[in-house]
Amino acid sequence: VSLAGNGPVTLWTRSPDHAAEMRQRGENAARLPGIALPPGLRISEDIRAAAACDTLLLAVPMQKLRALLAAHGPVLAERSLVACCKGIELGSGLGPVALIQSILPEARAALLTGPSFADDIARELPTALTLACADPDRGAALQRQLTTGNLRLYRTTDVTGAELGGALKNVMAIACGACIGQGMGDSARAALLTRGFAELQRYAAHRGARPETLMGLSGLGDLTLTCTSDLSRNYRYGLALGRGETFDDAMTVEGVATARALAEIASADGLDLPITTAVARLSRGSLSVADVIAELLNRPLKEE
């Protein structure tokens, strides 16, 4: 919606029915109700129509990215593929850019990430994001191409840092939601957010990310938004866990699979990721929120 102000944009969906409905109503009622789709936005169920453009934004959940790339590899190859997903793939432990590179090495992969609810961007509210691309010239070109009147992009070549900030903030948002849902209060949430950020920084450093990336929009920025807003699905899932309520299974909650993927990596590599591991166990129901809090409070005392 925002990019359509810059020039022609094609919105692809794999569902012909959904495409027809969006064309007819001028609205994506299922995913973005109340937002008028601009007349310049072309809607197609044929991925070749979208792939006629050189730059494609891939906005599917992280655990679905491999299937999308596998199904449409020949059409997507040799394009600029900008992943918009936030997470780590279960099994491979890869982030979105690394996954694209492993499946379509001839594609030019980049990442768009940072604090942003789709609804805010579509309503043209001011938003700032990180565009991560290992090649600085390509990153600068994408930054110019994808900046709009309400969407300001900063760029970085630290793809690993940007990937990990976006992935881990969802895990911490589940933890913060659970803390509030359990009635632990805002002070406890601030402690968890801060220690979650320390865990995020520690893991990112271990993976070779640059510290300043995690201090930016894709790290601290998105962590702050997601851990404090009721609009976040990850935070709301955590709230439900804390309150002992059920949560809509169909809702995309990236932090669940990411916590499990990271817990596997932590166990294999002997890393200490206490909050992430607790979220993985919480999401499986093998630990209660009260147990997690007791466990975290009883860890050995240490320097900050």
Ligand SMILES: NC(=O)C1=CN([C@@H]2O[C@H](COP(=O)(O)OP(=O)(O)OC[C@H]3O[C@@H](n4cnc5c(N)ncnc54)[C@H](O)[C@@H]3O)[C@@H](O)[C@H]2O)C=CC1
């Ligand atoms: N919604 C938001 O405000 C934001 C979402 N993101 C990230 O964007 C990614 C996608 O999230 P949402 O769009 O919110 O999820 P969503 O669940 O609302 O939509 C995902 C879409 O992907 C489609 N899809 C799933 N598997 C597919 C496949 N194999 N081939 C083609 N299409 C497929 C689904 O049909 C659905 O239309 C996530 O990683 C999320 O963290 C990032 C920033 C903001």
Ligand SMILES: O=C(CO)COP(=O)(O)O
């Ligand atoms: O990534 C997001 C905000 O930056 C969206 O968060 P949720 O996926 O938790 O809704």
